Amino acid sequence: MVLKEQHKLSRRERQIMDVLYRMGRATAAEILENIPDPPGYSAVRAMLRVLEEKKHIRHEEKDLRYVFMPVVAREKARRSAVRHLLDTFFEGSPELAVATLLDVSGRSLAPEEYDRLAALIEKARQEGR
Numbered sequence: 183m184v185l186k187e188q189h190k191l192s193r194r195e196r197q198i199m200d201v202l203y204r205m206g207r208a209t210a211a212e213i214l215e216n217i218p219d220p221p222g223y224s225a226v227r228a229m230l231r232v233l234e235e236k237k238h239i240r241h242e243e244k245d246l247r248y249v250f251m252p253v254v255a256r257e258k259a260r261r262s263a264v265r266h267l268l269d270t271f272f273e274g275s276p277e278l279a280v281a282t283l284l285d286v287s288g289r290s291l292a293p294e295e296y297d298r299l300a301a302l303i304e305k306a307r308q309e310g311r
Contacts, residue, residue: 191238194221194229199252199259202239207251 191199197217202208205216214226230250233239238259241248252259272278284291291299 191233191236192229194225195233195238198226198229198233199238202250202252203256203259207249209247209249213250 194217198213201213201216205212208216210223210226210230213230214220214223217226220226230239230241230248233250234241237253239250240253241250243249254262268274268276268279272282
């Protein structure tokens with residue numbers, strides 16, 4: 183699966199989306215305050231315009247300011263990002279991705295974490311996924 187160009191986000195665009203998902207809605211100034219090593223205000227405004235063109239966010243005018251909010255539900259965006267990650271780095275294989283996550287986590291999982299993962303796998307098996 184190849185993602186359309188409009189769905190690909192730069193590092194800064196992802197940071198902006200992270201702020202919007204965390205806050206729900208925010209002005210450009212609020213976004214600027216909440217991203218690491220922020221660029222200038224005009225750069226944030228330009229990236230917001232691009233995100234609107236890509237249909238990731240929309241804005242409403244409130245008290246003479248634009249308030250931005252995500253268009254795509256966080257869960258849908260998360261699934262799209264994971265699908266892209268699987269396709270790009272793991273040949274579309276969830277098994278390879280999970281094996282890598284377990285390998286690079288740098289710690290052993292607690293017994294209850296293994297139990298939760300096993301339950302998720304069993305649920306997926308029963309649902310035929």
